[in-house]
Every structure is written in structure tokens, then in C-alpha cells.
Amino acid sequence: MYCLASLAVLAVTTSARAADVAKPARSTATVPIKTTQLAGPAFPLYANEGELTTACEQGLSVAAAALKQLERRPADTSWLVAYDRFLGLVEDRSSAFDLMISVHPRKQIRDVAQDCQLRWQGFVSSLFQNEKLFAAASKVRPRDATDRHYLRTTLDAFVDGGVALPAGKRGRAKQINDELAELEQKFDATVRESTTKVGFTEAELAGVPPAVWKEAPRDVEGRVLLGLDMPTFVPVMELAGDAAARERMWRAKYAEGGQANLDVLTRIVVLRNEYAGLFDLPSHAAFATRRRMAESPARVALFLDQVQAAVTEREKSELEELRLAKAQHLGVAPQGVRLARWDLAFYTERVRQSRYSVDQEAFRPYLPPEASLAVVMKLVESTMGVRYERVADAPVWHDDVRAYTVRDLASGKALGALYVDLYPREGKYNHAAVWPIRGSAPGRGRVSQAALVVNFNRQGLTLDEFDTLLHEFGHAVHVNLSATRYSGQSGTNVLLDFVEAPSQMLEDRAYDRKVLALFSQVCPNCKPVPDDLLAKAVAAHHYGKGVASARQRLYAAYDLALYSGGVVDPLALWLRMEGATPLGTVEGTLFPASFGHIASGYSAGYYAYLWSQVVALDMRTAFAGNSLDPQVGRRYRHSVIGQGGQRPPAELVREFLGRDFDTRAFYADLKK
Numbered sequence: 001m002y003c004l005a006s007l008a009v010l011a012v013t014t015s016a017r018a019a020d021v022a023k024p025a026r027s028t029a030t031v032p033i034k035t036t037q038l039a040g041p042a043f044p045l046y047a048n049e050g051e052l053t054t055a056c057e058q059g060l061s062v063a064a065a066a067l068k069q070l071e072r073r074p075a076d077t078s079w080l081v082a083y084d085r086f087l088g089l090v091e092d093r094s095s096a097f098d099l100m101i102s103v104h105p106r107k108q109i110r111d112v113a114q115d116c117q118l119r120w121q122g123f124v125s126s127l128f129q130n131e132k133l134f135a136a137a138s139k140v141r142p143r144d145a146t147d148r149h150y151l152r153t154t155l156d157a158f159v160d161g162g163v164a165l166p167a168g169k170r171g172r173a174k175q176i177n178d179e180l181a182e183l184e185q186k187f188d189a190t191v192r193e194s195t196t197k198v199g200f201t202e203a204e205l206a207g208v209p210p211a212v213w214k215e216a217p218r219d220v221e222g223r224v225l226l227g228l229d230m231p232t233f234v235p236v237m238e239l240a241g242d243a244a245a246r247e248r249m250w251r252a253k254y255a256e257g258g259q260a261n262l263d264v265l266t267r268i269v270v271l272r273n274e275y276a277g278l279f280d281l282p283s284h285a286a287f288a289t290r291r292r293m294a295e296s297p298a299r300v301a302l303f304l305d306q307v308q309a310a311v312t313e314r315e316k317s318e319l320e321e322l323r324l325a326k327a328q329h330l331g332v333a334p335q336g337v338r339l340a341r342w343d344l345a346f347y348t349e350r351v352r353q354s355r356y357s358v359d360q361e362a363f364r365p366y367l368p369p370e371a372s373l374a375v376v377m378k379l380v381e382s383t384m385g386v387r388y389e390r391v392a393d394a395p396v397w398h399d400d401v402r403a404y405t406v407r408d409l410a411s412g413k414a415l416g417a418l419y420v421d422l423y424p425r426e427g428k429y430n431h432a433a434v435w436p437i438r439g440s441a442p443g444r445g446r447v448s449q450a451a452l453v454v455n456f457n458r459q460g461l462t463l464d465e466f467d468t469l470l471h472e473f474g475h476a477v478h479v480n481l482s483a484t485r486y487s488g489q490s491g492t493n494v495l496l497d498f499v500e501a502p503s504q505m506l507e508d509r510a511y512d513r514k515v516l517a518l519f520s521q522v523c524p525n526c527k528p529v530p531d532d533l534l535a536k537a538v539a540a541h542h543y544g545k546g547v548a549s550a551r552q553r554l555y556a557a558y559d560l561a562l563y564s565g566g567v568v569d570p571l572a573l574w575l576r577m578e579g580a581t582p583l584g585t586v587e588g589t590l591f592p593a594s595f596g597h598i599a600s601g602y603s604a605g606y607y608a609y610l611w612s613q614v615v616a617l618d619m620r621t622a623f624a625g626n627s628l629d630p631q632v633g634r635r636y637r638h639s640v641i642g643q644g645g646q647r648p649p650a651e652l653v654r655e656f657l658g659r660d661f662d663t664r665a666f667y668a669d670l671k672k
């Protein structure tokens with residue numbers, strides 16, 4: 001389905017890492033602030049729920065009037081432009097609500113924004129059943145290849161929206177789409193608004209940096225009450241020596257969403273499969289993959305089998321090493337020692353530290369959040385020929401949020417705006433993601449806007465968190481540097497199994513000495529990352545990849561199986577599939593109840609993370625070890641990033657690499 005009012009949330013899969021630092025960062029960023037104008041419309045702020053509701057209603061009636069006008073338009077050569085302008089209007093009137101649901105500091109506003117978003121979803125599901133628009137689009141004669149591609153994807157979107165179905169089925173398709181929108185919202189809200197806290201004595205938290213828990217509330221018995229957000233959950237899992245404490249935290253995390261979300265997920269899967277049935281397709285997986293790079297569930301399954309075959313031995317030997325580390329840690333003979341799920345992160349970290357003497361926590365003093373952001377911007381500036389300028393007085397939804405205008409370096413022209421929301425707070429989306437608020441069409445002066453949302457420790461980042469920042473920034477770059485003819489094809493409006501590639505391209509730059517050297521340019525007072533610390537981190541970087549890749553493969557295979565038709569019981573399927581892995585499964589776990597990706601935009605699409613990685617790693621070879629190469633960077637900007645979805649991904653990559661992409665770099669990386 002073409003997703004418009006509900007914009008695809010492009011979340012990083014690798015969770016943000018530990019959230020604290022042993023001592024406060026000594027240096028602070030001294031990033032110069034150049035004030036400039038925000039590119040594009042200001043972010044809409046509402047004083048209260050009433051104002052928001054009014055704006056929502058006005059937006060809907062403006063869009064309805066614009067739709068009427070579009071319906072009357074002849075299907076001439078300018079029809080596509082008019083259609084694209086109309087989609088731009090819908091986006092401008094609706095996309096901020098989608099972001100507000102996840103970031104607005106006031107719950108009342110988040111709630112009202114949810115109601116508003118549902119109304120927009122209803123508008124969009126009707127839109128793609130509009131016979132007049134479909135008839136017009138079918139008659140338009142494309143002027144060139146760009147028009148032809150846009151027309152084809154537009155017609156596909158209408159067909160997938162149900163416009164060509166017989167009347168009875170069409171009505172059912174709309175009902176299903178509207179119910180799905182509501183269910184997806186419900187699923188996300190249950191996880192986001194959860195206030196679950198787990199109690200620990202201070203002794204149980206031995207090993208966890210005090211700054212993770214020192215400020216946390218206490219219960220009447222003086223126990224520390226910890227939430228399940230990533231900056232808290234991860235350090236407990238990695239560093240708490242007390243296995244029972246880890247188990248308690250782990251069980252709480254994997255019960256998130258609860259039976260309520262399992263029920264919602266079951267309904268979602270049933271509805272999506274029913275939807276595919278309206279098109280005489282056997283499953284949602286078949287429906288969704290047929291328009292993607294992968295083309296069919298069978299090809300996805302084959303790919304996932306190949307990934308599993310490539311990592312099985314490595315996963316097994318890594319797990320055995322962790323099991324021996326556990327025996328040694330407990331001072332018992334290895335026979336009979338079993339690894340539990342809540343042991344994985346702890347012993348991985350322990351082996352990593354003892355073998356490579358590296359501690360991710362040790363990076364925080366060297367990677368202050370704002371300087372880290374400035375370094376990522378510097379990297380993009382120097383390789384892709386753009387400039388980020390801070391907009392000091394732009395309206396933002398919270399004081400922590402920064403706004404920037406991105407300009408083309410050569411022409412000085414504004415390309416777009418970027419909002420960055422760095423720190424955690426109650427009720428905020430607690431992973432890392434980019435919201436593409438506005439697609440650009442530079443030919444008619446329309447600029448892009450994106451919001452990058454992460455949850456970092458104010459004291460500084462670990463190197464892995466810096467990597468997360470780079471990944472998300474890759475999505476923002478995709479939105480901001482897009483230069484397509486039509487905004488409906490701009491930036492991240494690409495096939496789902498390609499959308500992660502531009503962000504995965506920037507991953508691993510955190511481990512690049514040349515990139516870290518940029519800190520001296522943006523923050524002269526920052527202490528440079530010591531060479532030996534970085535060398536150790538680089539050596540340890542690939543440790544644990546067997547276990548991690550096998551896990552990604554399991555998530556992808558589970559998602560695919562869940563949406564392959566047939567009887568649906570998300571939990572039973574998960575227990576069966578996880579149960580078949582070397583570590584088995586755990587009674588009482590409700591993991592699918594909080595697996596947000598598969599409830600919404602990445603359904604039958606979680607494999608995209610691995611699939612995109614094939615493309616990303618191959619594209620990275622073009623830089624041949626020099627991640628700052630401005631020639632390659634500019635070529636990448638123009639032939640891949642700038643093209644958005646106006647050409648098929650394989651073509652863009654062929655133009656950039658001078659050949660078809662292949663899997664060599666991907667499988668070589670799995671062996672590193």
C-alpha cells in the first residue's frame with residue numbers, strides 16, 4: 001500500500017545501547033550557531049487540543065476541495081503535476097500529526113493527534129479507491145521515463161487500494177484499511193504509553209553504572225524502579241551481574257504489549273491476509289512482496305535460508321564460548337551449564353571486554369551528543385556537497401529539539417529542513433527513527449523536511465549509539481537531499497526492501513578513524529578518542545555477529561511466516577520458531593506483543609533490513625576505504641540519494657557502481 005498520511009517510520013533495528021557514563025563528560029560541544037531561515041513551512045504548534053482539532057478539520061476540508069478540483073481536471077500532460085501537488089497538499093496538512101503522536105510532550109495532544117490521524121487515514125484509503133482519479137491516471141500519456149515510472153507506481157497504488165475491485169470487495173477493502181489504521185495505532189500506543197517499572201535493590205544492580213538508576217524513583221521499600229526504555233534496559237542486560245535481576249528485567253521487557261497487543265496483532269494478520277484474498281492472492285506476504293525488489297515470498301525465504309546457512313556455524317561457536325564464559329564466571333564445571341536468554345547480552349559484553357579490553361561506556365566522555373551530531377553533519381557536508389545551518393528560532397515541539405536548514409554548497413539553495421530530537425522523555429517514542437515529514441520537488445521549489453528522533457544520554461554516546469545516529473541520519477539525508485521531479489517519488493518513497501540501504505551505507509563510519517577525526521573540526525575542546533581505545537573497539541566490532549545475524553534472520557523469517565496465510569496464532573508461531581533455535585524459547589514470553597515493525601509498516605517486510613544490507617555493503621565498496629571521498633560521495637548523492645523512487649533501485653545502484661550489485665560484500669562481511 002502506498003503510505004501517505006501514515007508515513008513509514010524508518011526505525012533502526014539495532015537498539016540503542018547502554019545509557020550512562022561513569023563520569024560526566026568534561027568537554028562540551030562548541031558548535032557555532034549560524035542562524036538562518038527554516039526551509040519550508042514552520043512546524044505547526046497548537047496551544048491546546050481544540051486548536052489541533054480545528055486545524056485537522058480545516059486540513060481535511062481543504063484537501064476535500066482540492067480533490068474535487070483534481071477530479072475535474074482533464075487527463076492531459078500536466079495531470080501528473082497536478083496530482084503530485086495534491087499529494088503534497090495532503091502531506092503538508094497531515095504529516096505533522098503523525099509525528100506528534102510519537103513526540104509531543106503532552107499526552108492530551110498525542111491522543112487528539114491520534115484521532116486526527118485516523119481521519120486522515122480514512123481520507124487516504126478513500127483516495128486510492130477514487131475511480132475518477134484512477135480513470136484519469138489510466139489515460140495520461142507519459143512524456144518520458146520519469147513520468148512513465150510515476151504513472152506505473154501511481155496506478156499500482158490505486159489498484160492496491162482496491163479501486164479496480166468489484167463493488168462489494170471494494171467496500172470491504174476500505175473497511176479493512178480503516179480498521180488496520182486503528183489497530184496499528186492501538187498496538188503502538190500500548191507500548192509507547194506503557195508505564196511498567198521493575199523494582200531492584202541497589203545490590204541487584206551491581207555492575208550497572210549508577211547514573212542509569214541513581215535518579216530513578218523508589219518504592220516504599222526503597223527499591224529502585226526502572227522503566228523498560230532502551231537506555232535503561234540495555235545496560236541492565238549487559239552489565240548487571242545478578243542473573244535473577246536480569247531475568248526479571250528481561251521477562252518484563254518481553255511481556256510488553258501483553259495479551260491485548262497479541263489480540264491486536266492476530267486481528268491485524270487476519271485482516272491483512274483477508275485483504276490479499278480480495279485480490280485472489282494467497283497471503284499478505286505474496287501481496288506485499290510482489291511489488292518489491294524481492295518479488296515473491298519464495299525468493300525472500302530462499303535468501304533467508306542462505307543467510308542462516310552462512311551464519312549457523314559462527315552462531316554455534318559464539319554461543320559455546322558464551323556458555324563457557326558463564327561457567328567460568330560462576331566458578332562451576334561447564335557440563336550442564338546452560339545459557340539463558342537473559343545471559344546473552346551480559347556474557348557477550350563480558351567476553352568482549354575480557355578479550356578486547358574494550359568497554360563501550362568508555363566512549364561517552366569523547367562523544368558528547370551535540371558534537372556527535374555535528375560530526376555526522378560534517379561527514380555528509382564534506383562528502384555530499386551540502387551545508388547544515390542551525391535555525392535558532394524555529395518553532396519546535398520541545399525545548400530539546402533543534403532545527404536545521406540544509407543547503408546545497410555550490411548554489412547556496414535551500415534543499416530542506418531537519419529537526420533533531422536527541423533525548424528521552426516520558427511518553428516519547430523510545431527507539432530511533434526518522435519521520436519523512438515532507439517530500440521535495442526542487443523543480444517547483446518544494447523543499448523537504450524530516451525529523452530525526454533518538455534517545456541518547458546527555459552525558460555522551462557509546463560508539464554503537466554513534467553508529468545508530470549515523471544510521472538514522474542516512475534516512476534524513478535520503479529525505480533532505482532528494483532531487484526528484486515529483487514529491488510523491490522523493491526521498492524514502494522507495495521500495496521497502498531498498499529503504500534501509502542509504503542508512504546502512506553510513507553505518508560503521510563510527511568505527512572509522514577519519515570520521516572520528518572530524519570531532520576536532522566541530523568541537524576543538526572535545527578530547528579526541530584515544531587511538532588505543534578505538535583500535536580495541538574496531539577489533540571487537542564484529543564480535544557476536546553470528547548470534548546477532550541469526551537473530552535478525554529469525555525475526556525476518558517469523559514475520560514472513562506470520563503473513564504467509566493459514567491459521568494465525570502469533571505467539572504459538574513465535575514459540576515454535578524461537579524454540580527451534582539453539583537457545584530455545586522461554587515460557588511466558590510475549591515477544592510478538594511489542595514487535596512494532598511487523599504490526600505496521602514492515603509487515604512481511606522485516607527481511608528488508610538484511611536485503612538492503614546486501615545493497616548497502618556493495619555500494620560501500622565504491623568508497624574503497626576512503627569514507628570521506630568527495631567525488632564518490634557526490635556521485636552517490638546524485639545517482640542514488642537524489643533519485644528517490646523515480647527509478648527502480650537496481651538501476652540506481654547499477655549507475656552508481658557501474659555494474660549490477662551482487663552479494664559478495666554481504667557474505668564477506670558475515671565472515672568478518
Ligand SMILES: [Zn+2]
Nearest residue numbers: 010011012503
Ligand atoms: Zn533504518
